[in-house]
Amino acid sequence: MGPLLFLLYINDLPKVLPAKIIPIRFADDTSIVITRPNIGELQQALTASFHHLNGWFRENFLSLNFNKTYFLQFQNKNYNNSYTSITLVNTPVTKTNQIKFLGLTINDSFTRNTHIDVILPKLSYAYFAICLVKPYVSQQNLKAIYYA
Secondary structure (H helix, E strand, O other): OOHHHHHHHOOOHHHHOOOOEEEEEEOOEEEEEEOOOOHHHHHHHHHHHHHHHHHHHHHOOOOOOHHHOEEEOOOEOOEOOOOOOEEEOOEEEEEEOEEEEOOEEEEOOOOOHHHHHHHHHHHHHHHHHHHHHHHHOOHHHHHHHHHO
């Protein structure tokens, strides 16, 4: 199925979600953002959302891939959040402390430390490679390598 056809196919997905739940879709990835004032309401909203999504998938001859389904509960350093769990069709949805979202690694405390830890080795490798080729290429080529 082509990308455009897929986007048309899932176009009505946000309509099945309960109120105040924000869907974020990019290509074939879908994320939902749920905020609630307390853990009990959050648990109910999470469970209801996953049941609605799973029903929509079934009606549209799709399936939710539990191996790629996670949830991230943001933590407040001044408030100790309780552990939240979600079970759907007798399968637990994996809670994670960090997730890659549109190229950024986001952690549950919403700090940039995790993302820095992920990209620092890549930047160190790139810096080493540029230093290695610097004596052999022109300044223009170095800029091209740097911005590539």
